[in-house]
Amino acid sequence: MPLIMMTGFPSSGKSTRAAELKQLFEERLSQPENQHRKHTVHIISDTTLGVPHSAYAHASEEKNARSALLSAVERLVTREHIVIADTPNYIKGLRYQLYCTAREEGTTHCVVYCALPVDAARQINQMRGSDGYADNVFDELTMRYEEPNSATRWDSPLFTIIQNDPNDKLPFDSIWDAIVERRAPPPTFSTAVKPAEETNYQFELDRATQDVITAILDSQKSGVPMSYVVVPGSSEKVNMPGRNLTLSELRRLRMQFSKLNRQAPLQVGQIAESFVNYLNIN
Structure with missing residues (x-):
């Protein structure tokens, strides 16, 4: 089943949206009309992988973190699982490789972009204290961030949520229709x-x-x-x-x-x- 890639600045609310997505999927899958869908929902995050925020301050440690993510996704992305990759996914090269993993399995994917101005994300990050990113790591990640582009196949379908707009809700029905109801494309x-x-x-x-x-x-x-x-x-x-x-x-x-x-x-x-x-x- 599908792979959902969360992306956005550090402290932009990706983990909150990922947890919301997991709950909505589980609720929808429990409905009588979906009883035939025997699927489980998994969240892969830096926390589940044991990756500290400090790993992003060092190229070698960050590379190990990406390898751990790719290995976890490769293990879990099957037709029986819905996988939510709640990791930074801030460079397009990584999103491309995750996309390839989903296509090799013959399943669907999408990108959920938690859009938030950098100053707002920085303020939230600082409020998190020791649970947030160090200032230099935050600045480095936001500077290197590559915004998803729906014109590229690895960033499409793309669902953008304006995080500082209280009226902008998670488009769950559209996500469900795009990646669950749609027939998985053949590897190409x-x-x-x-x-x-x-x-x-x-x-x-x-x-x-x-x-x-x-x-x-x-x-x-x-x-x-x-x-x-x-x-x-x-x-x-x-x-x-x-x-x-x-x-x-x-x-x-x-x-x-x-x-x-x-x-x-x-x-x-x-x-x-x-x-x-x-x-x-x-």
């Missing part, structure tokens, strides 16, 4: 691993990913520590993990990315940026 494109049919696309995929790897390796030759690397064909930067990346690591990640995307789901001009996003979450 990047999530369906099939032999490449377009030789030219495979060439462009190989070329763009190799250009990214070459740019990373060339930058590392200077011996100067760097927090990011600018690569050709991408407006996104490669976030460096505080050490040099080895050629074997980069080749392994390139092979994984190519396997996911060999069916040509990407526009040629988007390949490099998509690969950079993939590197940043892996």
Whole structure:
């Protein structure tokens, strides 16, 4: 059954909405007309994963947190479960990978965006005291936040809730109709691993990913520590993990990315940026 990705600034009310969603799903599933739906509802959060807020202050710990989330989602996303990912999900690369996981299982997904002005979220975060994020972590997460875009397949269907508008309620009926009543789409494109049919696309995929790897390796030759690397064909930067990346690591990640995307789901001009996003979450 479906995967629901919560997203929004820290302290924007994602966990409150996730709990509300879980309750509404359980109530709807208990109704007589839905007795045939033998599904359970799960919330995956930093709390359930044992991830402290401080993990987002360190690239290596944040990477481990993302890996824990992806592993948990992969275990739970089946046709018998409704999974609510109540984690920051603040970068589009992570939402893309979660989307791929749902599609590989042949189930539906959606994104619930808890929209709140950054100053309001900061005030709430400060009121939470020790339960909130440290100021520097809050600022870093909000600065790097990538707002969902309904024009992209991994952020659609997108349901936006204006959190500081008391009249803006959770659109549960629309969420139910979109991800429960809708027939799950078959695995396609990047999530369906099939032999490449377009030789030219495979060439462009190989070329763009190799250009990214070459740019990373060339930058590392200077011996100067760097927090990011600018690569050709991408407006996104490669976030460096505080050490040099080895050629074997980069080749392994390139092979994984190519396997996911060999069916040509990407526009040629988007390949490099998509690969950079993939590197940043892996």
